[in-house]
Amino acid sequence: MEITREVFRHFPLWMQIVFYIAGLATIAFFLYGFYRRYRKYRRGTDAGRFNNLVGRFFKALGAMATNRTVYKRDTYAGTAHWMIFWGFVVLFIGTVIVAVDHDMVELAFGAENRLLQGGFYQWFSLFLDVFGVLFIVGLLMMLFRRGSKPPQLDYKRPDLKEGQYDRSGYKKDDKAFLWLLLIIGVTGYFIEALRISADGMPAFEVWSPVGNTLAKMFGENTANTLHPYVWWIHGIFVLGFIAYIPYSKAMHMLLDYANLMFKDDLAAKRLPRVSEEKMKQGQGYRKIEDFTWKELLDFDSCTKCGRCHVACPANASGAPLSPRDLILDLRTYADASIGNGTSEWFGQTYATGVKEGKGEKAPAVAGDIIKADTLWSCTTCMACVEACPVGIEHLTSIVNLRRTLVDAGTMENSLQDTLANIGDYGNSFGQSDRMRAKWTKELPFKIKDARKEPVEYLWFVGDYASYDSAVQGMTRKVAGIFEKLGIDFGILYEAEKNAGNDVRRIGEEGLFEMLVEDNMAAFEEAEFKEIITTDPHTFNTLKNEYPEFGASYPVHHYTGLLCKLLDEGKLKFSKKLSHYKVTYHDPCYLGRYNGETEAPRKLLEALGVEFHEMRRCGANSFCCGAGGGRIWMDDSKLEKRPSVQRIEEALEIDGVNLFIVACPKDYTMYNDAVKSSGNEDKIAVKDIIELVEEAI
Amino acid sequence: MNIIVPIKQVPDLVEELEIDSSGKDLDREWLKYKVNEFDDHALEEALLLKEAHGGAVIAIALDGDDIDKALYAAAAKGADRVVKVTGNYAGISNRAAAKVLAGVIGGMNPGLVLTGVQSVEDRDGQIAVLLAHYLGLPHVSVVTGVEVSGGNVTVHKEYGGGMVAEFEASMPVVLGVQAARETPRYVPVARVRQAMKSTELEEIAGGDPGVSSGSSISRMFKPETGGGAEMISGSAADVAAKLAEIIKSKM
Numbered sequence: 001m002e003i004t005r006e007v008f009r010h011f012p013l014w015m016q017i018v019f020y021i022a023g024l025a026t027i028a029f030f031l032y033g034f035y036r037r038y039r040k041y042r043r044g045t046d047a048g049r050f051n052n053l054v055g056r057f058f059k060a061l062g063a064m065a066t067n068r069t070v071y072k073r074d075t076y077a078g079t080a081h082w083m084i085f086w087g088f089v090v091l092f093i094g095t096v097i098v099a100v101d102h103d104m105v106e107l108a109f110g111a112e113n114r115l116l117q118g119g120f121y122q123w124f125s126l127f128l129d130v131f132g133v134l135f136i137v138g139l140l141m142m143l144f145r146r147g148s149k150p151p152q153l154d155y156k157r158p159d160l161k162e163g164q165y166d167r168s169g170y171k172k173d174d175k176a177f178l179w180l181l182l183i184i185g186v187t188g189y190f191i192e193a194l195r196i197s198a199d200g201m202p203a204f205e206v207w208s209p210v211g212n213t214l215a216k217m218f219g220e221n222t223a224n225t226l227h228p229y230v231w232w233i234h235g236i237f238v239l240g241f242i243a244y245i246p247y248s249k250a251m252h253m254l255l256d257y258a259n260l261m262f263k264d265d266l267a268a269k270r271l272p273r274v275s276e277e278k279m280k281q282g283q284g285y286r287k288i289e290d291f292t293w294k295e296l297l298d299f300d301s302c303t304k305c306g307r308c309h310v311a312c313p314a315n316a317s318g319a320p321l322s323p324r325d326l327i328l329d330l331r332t333y334a335d336a337s338i339g340n341g342t343s344e345w346f347g348q349t350y351a352t353g354v355k356e357g358k359g360e361k362a363p364a365v366a367g368d369i370i371k372a373d374t375l376w377s378c379t380t381c382m383a384c385v386e387a388c389p390v391g392i393e394h395l396t397s398i399v400n401l402r403r404t405l406v407d408a409g410t411m412e413n414s415l416q417d418t419l420a421n422i423g424d425y426g427n428s429f430g431q432s433d434r435m436r437a438k439w440t441k442e443l444p445f446k447i448k449d450a451r452k453e454p455v456e457y458l459w460f461v462g463d464y465a466s467y468d469s470a471v472q473g474m475t476r477k478v479a480g481i482f483e484k485l486g487i488d489f490g491i492l493y494e495a496e497k498n499a500g501n502d503v504r505r506i507g508e509e510g511l512f513e514m515l516v517e518d519n520m521a522a523f524e525e526a527e528f529k530e531i532i533t534t535d536p537h538t539f540n541t542l543k544n545e546y547p548e549f550g551a552s553y554p555v556h557h558y559t560g561l562l563c564k565l566l567d568e569g570k571l572k573f574s575k576k577l578s579h580y581k582v583t584y585h586d587p588c589y590l591g592r593y594n595g596e597t598e599a600p601r602k603l604l605e606a607l608g609v610e611f612h613e614m615r616r617c618g619a620n621s622f623c624c625g626a627g628g629g630r631i632w633m634d635d636s637k638l639e640k641r642p643s644v645q646r647i648e649e650a651l652e653i654d655g656v657n658l659f660i661v662a663c664p665k666d667y668t669m670y671n672d673a674v675k676s677s678g679n680e681d682k683i684a685v686k687d688i689i690e691l692v693e694e695a696i
Numbered sequence: 697m698n699i700i701v702p703i704k705q706v707p708d709l710v711e712e713l714e715i716d717s718s719g720k721d722l723d724r725e726w727l728k729y730k731v732n733e734f735d736d737h738a739l740e741e742a743l744l745l746k747e748a749h750g751g752a753v754i755a756i757a758l759d760g761d762d763i764d765k766a767l768y769a770a771a772a773k774g775a776d777r778v779v780k781v782t783g784n785y786a787g788i789s790n791r792a793a794a795k796v797l798a799g800v801i802g803g804m805n806p807g808l809v810l811t812g813v814q815s816v817e818d819r820d821g822q823i824a825v826l827l828a829h830y831l832g833l834p835h836v837s838v839v840t841g842v843e844v845s846g847g848n849v850t851v852h853k854e855y856g857g858g859m860v861a862e863f864e865a866s867m868p869v870v871l872g873v874q875a876a877r878e879t880p881r882y883v884p885v886a887r888v889r890q891a892m893k894s895t896e897l898e899e900i901a902g903g904d905p906g907v908s909s910g911s912s913i914s915r916m917f918k919p920e921t922g923g924g925a926e927m928i929s930g931s932a933a934d935v936a937a938k939l940a941e942i943i944k945s946k947m
Contacts, residue, residue: 279886409881416882423885424730425710432711510886 004117026239033246044293049262060261069389080141087135094128122207152306159320173346187234197223256390259301263391270544284404288337298392299331308384313623318639319377323384323394366404380505380628381588402507418632426497429467437493439472448490450526455490458528462535464664495522501541506629530554536589563599573695576608586621587663624669643673697751697807699742703735729762734812740876752776758785772891781902789909796902798830813872824872837872
């Protein structure tokens with residue numbers, strides 16, 4: 001007996017022709033939907049993402065093949081997704097092989113030269129059967145997961161009341177996507193089973209184990225009758241699914257590869273500059289054409305997995321911001337404003353209360369579509385960007401929209417005052433720039449002025465370390481340790497200005513540029529090789545953003561430098577601090593933004609403390625709520641401040657009595673949180689430098 | 697309607713202030729200047745009125761330290777014209793300043809003149825009154841919130857003890873603004889920089905005031921610490937009697 005199977009088993013010619021016509025129509029419909037998307041992205045401005053295309057291609061391919069971004073921190077969803085993904089890919093390739101074999105090889109070289117016969121057919125059958133099982137099991141796992149209602153899949157919005165929005169379309173899409181695939185997978189096995197049974201159970205079909213087993217359920221005649229019906233059910237669902245892809249969440253199969261490929265590795269860490277042209281007209285976004293094509297692609301790439309939604313400290317503390325809803329609202333806005341309303345069959349409409357813009361003034365994207373309160377709620381902690389499995393850069397869009405608000409002066413008075421202070425005096429405290437180095441007066445030694453004598457390390461002290469009376473003590477301790485370790489360092493005294501990390505994230509780009517110019521002028525005056533700082537915010541902008549303006553220096557956080565000296569044997573501890581039971585909070589701008597999670601832990605290990613990790617640590621750390629200018633805004637409306645939530649998280653660890661930080665803003669935020677939550681008798685906040693000083 | 701807003705720069709109190717060698721003025725060599733807070737409110741009120749009723753806002757200032765910066769900032773916020781009155785006006789008194797300003801403003805067909813009710817370095821808080829005098833216009837001072845309807849303005853004036861009076865005046869009128877209805881707006885640095893490049897700063901030569909202030913500074917000094925305090929206790933009558941006694945003894 002010939003080892004193969006008949007394609008279009010026993011179908012009359014007309015039926016085959018009908019299928020081909022339906023198939024071509026489906027493909028045309030698919031391509032049209034795809035074109036609509038493409039047309040939308042073409043409306044965006046340049047995003048500068050066409051460098052290193054080969055590298056980008058393979059990096060994204062690796063991420064897609066391994067599903068590692070989906071797997072990260074969610075083993076269950078990652079595993080299920082991996083099974084569905086590879087099941088789909090293998091079944092798709094199998095179908096392509098069948099098509100090529102039937103429509104090309106057989107036509108060109110004759111039936112005797114078909115690929116799908118003999119040993120190849122048997123391996124092919126086995127392979128597809130196994131991956132088909134993975135596919136179906138993965139889908140069932142996902143269905144089960146949806147049924148268990150995990151918080152990230154809850155469509156509840158933090159900014160609107162029930163009834164003010166309608167997410168039923170998304171829910172339908174979620175169901176349709178899973179069920180379509182499941183029906184296609186299951187009917188596929190049944191066609192196979194019916195064919196095997198109708199063919200009289202050929203012995204070689206044991207290589208299709210699932211189909212062969214199911215085939216035993218049907219008598220040969222029944223199978224023969226049923227086969228074309230089930231075949232057509234399967235066929236209609238398959239064609240339907242192909243047509244559905246570009247108009248639904250299924251589009252993520254294609255878009256999200258592209259989005260990962262074009263992702264900027266420095267997204268959020270280095271914000272996009274504003275062109276001179278834009279600065280003249282008024283910075284920020286006002287219409288759909290202001291967005292880059294990558295941003296438009298971001299909005300469409302969202303699968304509503306909700307990882308950003310549950311990672312976001314604003315959302316967690318009752319602020320009217322969910323990064324997921326923000327992206328989805330911008331998607332709706334993008335489609336509505338270019339008349340692409342049907343690019344999504346199961347989309348949402350504008351939330352109630354948003355002006356539709358018909359006849360009257362069009363809704364402002366920054367202010368009406370995305371409310372000012374929503375934009376100002378962001379702490380720029382980057383948890384959303386880090387958690388997103390498909391490379392969405394929420395933060396870039398948030399800052400771009402904030403820039404519009406800043407241009408119009410739409411902000412809290414306290415923030416406005418702070419910006420004015422930074423503009424007038426170069427610091428957020430509204431104190432004279434001549435007072436910047438006042439903290440050094442109490443030191444028993446004089447810190448070198450890097451403008452007057454060459455130093456190896458320029459210490460960029462930063463605002464909080466310089467001006468905040470609660471942090472100044474810590475700053476002096478750092479100075480004392482540096483001095484003791486013989487580090488050749490100096491500071492810029494009154495020439496140093498706020499580095500501008502948070503100013504930029506507030507969206508005040510002009511002020512940021514001014515600060516960069518001022519600081520660079522001070523760098524020019526000074527002679528040094530490398531920069532050190534205790535402030536992770538300063539660290540980030542100096543390391544990732546200043547180089548674009550021409551200031552490229554190696555930048556170290558003090559924990560990194562101390563760790564290096566520890567490794568070199570220059571930093572030695574005379575005491576073990578084993579009586580402390582500590583946990584360590586990774587500052588967003590150190591751990592998540594810049595991947596520096598090892599140095600502080602190595603220091604703590606060398607200090608001999610009893611160390612315990614919090615539930616969320618490293619790149620998954622939880623924000624204190626101070627970043628992106630939030631420290632200068634009102635947080636009294638929050639249900640529970642992120643800093644208090646974090647202290648409670650630390651207290652989940654039995655017996656931990658020290659909360660170690662490595663960031664001046666963290667020091668003030670958490671000291672405040674410990675006091676205001678009445679936990680002073682349980683836990684104390686210390687900067688890591690205090691432990692170093694104690695043990696040295 | 698032309699809304700004229702005279703503004704000025706005052707020493708920034710964030711900096712440490714020093715008295716100069718004459719003992720009658722601040723040492724201005726290291727001083728930083730910022731726009732008078734009340735003038736900022738006057739400008740904000742003017743911009744709000746313009747946004748609601750149309751018209752043109754003209755910011756005007758006598759030449760002085762860092763005044764260009766203040767005028768450009770006003771332009772960036774939305775002033776339609778910015779005018780610098782040139783001349784040597786260092787240390788000018790309110791009376792003289794009012795006369796010079798009135799000479800220029802008089803030719804601008806003013807509908808409303810809004811200026812800050814006072815400044816940290818002014819000696820009398822009379823700038824609005826004096827301006828009105830030299831312009832021959834009505835005035836209300838210590839104003840919070842201005843409403844325009846037809847040719848009239850309705851304003852609120854604050855008095856001590858939490859009293860507020862409502863005034864109606866026919867335009868043109870001079871108003872000394874205590875506070876605008878909204879916090880003065882933030883103007884992004886990019887807009888100020890843009891204004892510096894694209895705004896025409898008009899210069900008009902100011903006249904000789906020909907008048908001087910009725911008061912003069914005899915000595916400027918930092919608050920002096922006294923020799924300690926005596927706490928008076930007892931009933932109200934006892935305390936009052938003791939106070940009266942002390943006051944009598946010092947007279």
